[in-house]
Amino acid sequence: MSDIIxxxxxxxxxxxIEDVKNSVPKGISxxxxxxxxxAVYDEYRNARVSSGEAVGLxxxxxxxxxxxxMTLNTFHFAGVAEMNVTLGLPRIIEILDGRxxxxxxxxxxxxxxxxxxxxxxxxxxxxxxxIKETKLKDISTEFAINLADFTIEVKLDREQMKELExxxxxxxxxxxxxxxxYNLKDNKDSLVLKAxxxxxxxxxxxxxxxxxxxxxxxxxxxxSQVLPVKREEEFVIITAGSNLADMLQxxxxxxxxxxxxxxxxxxxxxxxxAARQAIINEIFKVIESQGLNVDVRHIMLVADTMCVSGTLxxxxxxxxxxxxxxxxxxxxxxxxxxHIINAALVGEVDNLNSVVENVMINQHxxxxxxxxxxxxxxxxxxxxx
Amino acid sequence: xxxxxxxxxxxxxxxxxxxxxxxxREERRKGMITENLNVYYTEKADEVQLESSKGRARRPLIIxxxxxxxxxxxxxxxxxxxEISWSDLVKQGIIEYLDAAEEENTLIAFFENELTPExxxxxxxxxxxxxxxxxxxxxxxxxxxxxxxxxxxxxxxxLGFYASNFAVRMDMDVNLFHYAQCPVVNTIMHxxxxxxxxxAGQNIVVAIMSYKGYNMEDAIVLNKGSIERGFGRxxxxxxxxxxxxxxxxGLVDQVCIPDKDVKGYKTEKDYRFLEDDGxxxxxxxxxxxxxxxxxxxxxxxLSSMEEYSLASSTRRESSINLKHGEExxxxxxxxxxxxxxxxxIQVRIRDERxxxxxxxxxxxxxxxxxxxxxxxxxxxxxxxxxxVPDLIFSPHGVPSRMTISHxxxxxxxxxxxxxxRYINGTTFDAEPEERLRKELLSLGFRESGVETMxxxxxxxxxxxxxxxxxxxxxxxxxxxxxKIHSRARGPIQLLTRQPTEGRAKEGGLRLGEMEKDTFVxxxxxxxxxxxxxxxxxxxxxxxxxxxxxxxxxxxxxxxxPVCGENVTINxxxxxxxxxxxxxxxxxxxxxxxxxxxxxx
Numbered sequence: 001m002s003d004i005i006x007x008x009x010x011x012x013x014x015x016x017i018e019d020v021k022n023s024v025p026k027g028i029s030x031x032x033x034x035x036x037x038x039a040v041y042d043e044y045r046n047a048r049v050s051s052g053e054a055v056g057l058x059x060x061x062x063x064x065x066x067x068x069x070m071t072l073n074t075f076h077f078a079g080v081a082e083m084n085v086t087l088g089l090p091r092i093i094e095i096l097d098g099r100x101x102x103x104x105x106x107x108x109x110x111x112x113x114x115x116x117x118x119x120x121x122x123x124x125x126x127x128x129x130x131i132k133e134t135k136l137k138d139i140s141t142e143f144a145i146n147l148a149d150f151t152i153e154v155k156l157d158r159e160q161m162k163e164l165e166x167x168x169x170x171x172x173x174x175x176x177x178x179x180x181x182y183n184l185k186d187n188k189d190s191l192v193l194k195a196x197x198x199x200x201x202x203x204x205x206x207x208x209x210x211x212x213x214x215x216x217x218x219x220x221x222x223x224s225q226v227l228p229v230k231r232e233e234e235f236v237i238i239t240a241g242s243n244l245a246d247m248l249q250x251x252x253x254x255x256x257x258x259x260x261x262x263x264x265x266x267x268x269x270x271x272x273x274a275a276r277q278a279i280i281n282e283i284f285k286v287i288e289s290q291g292l293n294v295d296v297r298h299i300m301l302v303a304d305t306m307c308v309s310g311t312l313x314x315x316x317x318x319x320x321x322x323x324x325x326x327x328x329x330x331x332x333x334x335x336x337x338x339h340i341i342n343a344a345l346v347g348e349v350d351n352l353n354s355v356v357e358n359v360m361i362n363q364h365x366x367x368x369x370x371x372x373x374x375x376x377x378x379x380x381x382x383x384x385x
Numbered sequence: 386x387x388x389x390x391x392x393x394x395x396x397x398x399x400x401x402x403x404x405x406x407x408x409x410r411e412e413r414r415k416g417m418i419t420e421n422l423n424v425y426y427t428e429k430a431d432e433v434q435l436e437s438s439k440g441r442a443r444r445p446l447i448i449x450x451x452x453x454x455x456x457x458x459x460x461x462x463x464x465x466x467x468e469i470s471w472s473d474l475v476k477q478g479i480i481e482y483l484d485a486a487e488e489e490n491t492l493i494a495f496f497e498n499e500l501t502p503e504x505x506x507x508x509x510x511x512x513x514x515x516x517x518x519x520x521x522x523x524x525x526x527x528x529x530x531x532x533x534x535x536x537x538x539x540x541x542x543x544l545g546f547y548a549s550n551f552a553v554r555m556d557m558d559v560n561l562f563h564y565a566q567c568p569v570v571n572t573i574m575h576x577x578x579x580x581x582x583x584x585a586g587q588n589i590v591v592a593i594m595s596y597k598g599y600n601m602e603d604a605i606v607l608n609k610g611s612i613e614r615g616f617g618r619x620x621x622x623x624x625x626x627x628x629x630x631x632x633x634x635g636l637v638d639q640v641c642i643p644d645k646d647v648k649g650y651k652t653e654k655d656y657r658f659l660e661d662d663g664x665x666x667x668x669x670x671x672x673x674x675x676x677x678x679x680x681x682x683x684x685x686x687l688s689s690m691e692e693y694s695l696a697s698s699t700r701r702e703s704s705i706n707l708k709h710g711e712e713x714x715x716x717x718x719x720x721x722x723x724x725x726x727x728x729x730i731q732v733r734i735r736d737e738r739x740x741x742x743x744x745x746x747x748x749x750x751x752x753x754x755x756x757x758x759x760x761x762x763x764x765x766x767x768x769x770x771x772x773v774p775d776l777i778f779s780p781h782g783v784p785s786r787m788t789i790s791h792x793x794x795x796x797x798x799x800x801x802x803x804x805x806r807y808i809n810g811t812t813f814d815a816e817p818e819e820r821l822r823k824e825l826l827s828l829g830f831r832e833s834g835v836e837t838m839x840x841x842x843x844x845x846x847x848x849x850x851x852x853x854x855x856x857x858x859x860x861x862x863x864x865x866x867x868k869i870h871s872r873a874r875g876p877i878q879l880l881t882r883q884p885t886e887g888r889a890k891e892g893g894l895r896l897g898e899m900e901k902d903t904f905v906x907x908x909x910x911x912x913x914x915x916x917x918x919x920x921x922x923x924x925x926x927x928x929x930x931x932x933x934x935x936x937x938x939x940x941x942x943x944x945x946p947v948c949g950e951n952v953t954i955n956x957x958x959x960x961x962x963x964x965x966x967x968x969x970x971x972x973x974x975x976x977x978x979x980x981x982x983x984x985x
Contacts, residue, residue: 052908053908054905054906054907054908057902057905057906058906060902061902061903061906340970340975341975344970344975344976349980355905359901359905359913359917360960360962360963360966361959361960361963362914362917362918362920362921362958362959362960362963363914363958363959364910364911364914365905365910365913365914366910367905367908367910368905368907368908368909368910369908369909369910369911369912370908370910370911370914371908371910373984
């Protein structure tokens with residue numbers, strides 16, 4: 001059995017061979033199997049896209065047409081314990097542009113077995129607090145500058161600190177780690193910072209005061225909100241703000257399932273293949289949420305285009321479009337003068353290989369009926385006669 | 386203590402606010418301060434807003450004191466006898482105008498019997514909340530508001546008797562409706578606005594049924610007999626204007642029959658209607674291309690010596706002729722002078738418009754539709770009593786739009802036509818439907834308004850009873866004759882050699898970017914090329930320098946302006962737009978070098 005199947009290994013994709021293996025009855029005769037494999041191969045060949053099909057344009061139309069029906073509004077769930085997520089057209093644009101800064105970045109943190117069960121709710125709360133970023137300004141009531149000696153006094157909020165399980169020492173540690181050149185003094189209800197250098201001015205003190213407000217005391221940088229949610233049998237933590245690299249360092253976090261909606265971050269941490277999958281997932285999620293129906297393969301093609309170069313590239317004039325080999329094609333998409341002038345400076349050659357240029361000069365486009373060309377050279381044929 | 390603002394500018398503060406506001410209102414009613422001032426007090430912000438600026442929308446209301454309106458029977462009698470006028474009522478402080486802000490401080494009753502001591506104002510009539518055109522919709526209170534909007538919008542586009550001095554007017558692009566009638570189902574607004582002096586529609590018999598699918602998607606089917614009897618006829622007037630302009634150097638345009646040696650002389654046939662003065666005669670039947678006013682202008686560039694010496698013979702032809710697709714009969718000619726004292730000639734051309742497939746008609750309820758078919762009267766369905774509808778309206782237009790007033794008007798119209806009286810259909814104040822139905826029964830018809838009908842072609846009785854009644858229908862100004870357009874070959878633009886744009890210039894229909902994409906998606910490469918061949922050109926290209934070469938047909942030779950004659954030059958086929966782009970590159974100092982290679 002395996003002999004016959006392995007014959008097809010270089011002709012059929014692994015997934016299909018696997019499927020056949022699993023669905024064929026055990027004691028099947030070789031002739032029957034051969035027939036099945038032949039039929040599968042025929043089906044597979046028929047299902048393939050024929051050469052010269054305008055897959056890219058069809059993908060664009062297939063995503064673009066339902067896109068016109070998408071509501072432009074993002075929904076805000078006021079007052080409900082729900083994260084604010086960009087959805088609809090703005091989100092699709094955000095993904096396709098390959099933006100690094102998202103309007104609403106968000107993570108879904110899955111936890112490893114012992115933590116995910118939810119039996120120890122206290123632990124979960126504890127973990128959530130550990131993740132959420134606490135800045136110095138969140139646990140203090142007042143930042144005051146002593147004009148006499150330019151010391152900065154930070155009055156601490158006892159209640160907040162108790163809630164966040166912070167002690168004065170922990171706060172002092174965090175501040176001293178991130179702020180160099182200052183001496184710290186613990187005054188029980190407040191911290192006093194004094195510059196080590198003597199030539200401190202009011203301006204310096206003021207700058208430092210503003211700076212220390214943003215010092216991270218606890219938690220993971222960038223995570224501004226945490227929300228534990230029960231999904232089926234386990235607890236998942238949803239966060240506003242995203243920091244995949246640091247999050248995966250936490251012991252409790254299940255690195256296999258934890259994800260973010262920031263594709264750029266995924267590319268940085270997990271690599272380009274993961275980014276490709278993330279693009280597909282994110283776009284598909286939006287399209288599905290709008291009740292539209294787009295074949296995934298169109299989205300896959302878009303994701304492939306954005307990732308082929310090895311780094312994430314948006315579908316913008318700086319990204320994918322700037323990689324086009326044809327000057328005329330680039331010039332026909334935004335900022336034509338820039339492209340033409342640059343091409344003129346280096347003496348670029350346009351081989352007129354793709355669609356746009358040929359539409360421009362009114363020649364056959366190299367697609368569909370315009371693709372085949374003569375392979376017989378008439379002179380040669382004549383000579384042979 | 387409240388802040389006081391006058392026209393949104395802070396002017397001071399006041400302690401006893403309510404007293405202050407009341408005093409202003411009282412003095413306004415007494416006429417001690419201007420009637421144009423409105424006050425608005427908001428407790429929330431604790432501020433008083435006084436408004437007297439222009440551009441506020443205001444509306445009149447009857448003032449109510451202790452639950453009793455100030456307008457009494459006595460006033461109404463005086464009004465009827467013309468002893469007092471509207472402005473007297475305003476001056477006496479019986480009626481006042483409120484703006485949107487002051488309305489917030491009031492409690493307004495709709496009807497007199499609803500009044501309580503808390504009420505401050507009384508609505509003059511519920512109709513007051515509608516505009517002029519909307520008030521013309523009968524039974525409007527049975528409709529969705531959007532339909533009322535659509536209905537009043539449509540009425541503004543209706544053809545009618547637009548001015549009684551139309552015969553001596555020189556209007557651009559106007560329509561005159563023939564045989565206009567007053568509506569049988571009317572409203573108070575029809576009376577108040579003297580609608581009978583300038584009606585805009587006709588009362589016709591409408592049946593709600595389908596007719597072989599020719600009234601799908603809002604289309605309507607017309608009875609040819611009705612059209613022949615004058616339904617929906619109108620005249621379209623369009624003027625042709627010419628001026629004898631004066632140019633620098635004492636040169637002047639001349640209205641005349643152009644000489645044959647004038648630059649741009651058309652053909653003798655085109656000038657055949659012109660009389661000796663160069664102007665067409667009245668009642669001439671003109672078609673597209675015919676000259677209406679013959680005119681010549683002085684040559685364009687006087688500075689050229691050559692032209693100057695031949696000045697008299699090189700005058701340009703600048704006659705006014707009928708454009709593509711226009712036709713009509715010369716109706717009226719006006720000779721006068723313009724502000725600068727130049728001779729001005731206006732010719733009015735009239736064109737009778739008989740309803741045809743594609744013309745737009747509407748009832749007064751936003752139920753507009755295009756004529757889909759004109760059926761001979763013999764083929765129209767007829768009722769048991771022999772009534773043949775003038776128009777067949779599709780039943781699919783009703784459920785989704787919920788224009789109940791359309792249906793009620795049909796019943797009301799039927800009653801009105803049979804009983805020989807006008808039916809009052811004023812919104813909120815109409816003759817009740819119940820009574821109309823009873824009257825219809827007493828007139829010998831089914832009270833539901835349906836009738837047994839027969840197929841006009843086979844004579845068979847229809848299984849369904851057909852709802853039929855009389856309505857007021859309007860012809861809208863959108864007529865196919867003004868819009869129809871097609872082109873196979875035609876004029877092209879000078880710069881790009883692509884077809885011109887628009888109906889007036891006999892332009893082509895653009896196959897745009899997205900339409901192009903659909904061709905590409907289908908892989909229809911050769912079809913796409915053929916479709917874009919409108920500006921195809923063949924240009925010679927120098928093989929050595931890649932610049933467009935020159936073809937000299939006299940010497941039957943091609944040469945390159947850069948490399949000379951001893952180079953290979955090949956012809957290539959490209960779009961003219963691309964050739965133009967190459968030229969623009971060259972003018973920018975960019976060298977677009979074409980590298981030729983055999984396609985095969």
